[in-house]
Amino acid sequence: MNKKIAVYPGSFDPVTNGHLDIITRSSELFDRLIVGVLKNTSKPCTFAISERIAMLASCTRGINNVYVAGFDGLLVDFMKQHKARVIVRGLRAISDFEYEFQMALMNRNLYPQVETVFLMTDEHYSYLSSSIVKELAGFNADIKSFVPRSVMPYLNKQRTARAKKYSDSSKTIVKKRRKH
Ligand code: ADP
Numbered sequence: 001m002n003k004k005i006a007v008y009p010g011s012f013d014p015v016t017n018g019h020l021d022i023i024t025r026s027s028e029l030f031d032r033l034i035v036g037v038l039k040n041t042s043k044p045c046t047f048a049i050s051e052r053i054a055m056l057a058s059c060t061r062g063i064n065n066v067y068v069a070g071f072d073g074l075l076v077d078f079m080k081q082h083k084a085r086v087i088v089r090g091l092r093a094i095s096d097f098e099y100e101f102q103m104a105l106m107n108r109n110l111y112p113q114v115e116t117v118f119l120m121t122d123e124h125y126s127y128l129s130s131s132i133v134k135e136l137a138g139f140n141a142d143i144k145s146f147v148p149r150s151v152m153p154y155l156n157k158q159r160t161a162r163a164k165k166y167s168d169s170s171k172t173i174v175k176k177r178r179k180h
Helices: 017-027 049-059 075-081 094-110 130-138 149-179
Strands: 005-010 032-038 066-071 086-091 115-120
Touching: 005 017, 005 075, 017 032, 017 086, 017 115, 032 049, 049 066, 049 149, 066 075, 075 094, 086 094, 094 115, 130 149
Parallel strands: 005 032, 005 086, 032 066, 086 115
Antiparallel strands: none
């Protein structure tokens, strides 16, 4: 049987319900879906690679043809290693298109057998991104409907650490003011 193996790459910092929707839908299209978590991204990540993998592994536990793995370096090398020829990406808006178009062409240039498949976001998640979720969490907004349940403890931990850092830095300012 010709197994269709696809890779869904990203930073997933953290995974959102928008990502999970793409994972669920593409798991129905392919025999095996490997969620490739980029170790070193061009933008600094809030969560460590082990945390990002743990969050994804937990929320995809019930989908038995989905696997989660970290990777570094070129996506096409990771694909060759897993004998995958399809890249899955999600599209939210026109603003995603230019970058995705460039990446798809570059990946095909590097590995001509590769195909990039784009899944349109679910309308409920079109405005959702990992950075918006983190920003909202920082302001104590209710984000339960935006992220899988497994992500909440990680966001709460990050919120507590940030609150402590903020309160420590405001104490320093008070101390400095008293000296004058
Ligand atoms: P990047 O790879 O740019 O760091 P992410 O890791 O956040 O981006 O996302 C990985 C993939 O998931 C990208 O193709 C992105 O467009 C897609 N994606 C992110 N959020 C959503 C969403 N809410 N709906 C559909 N696709 C999404």
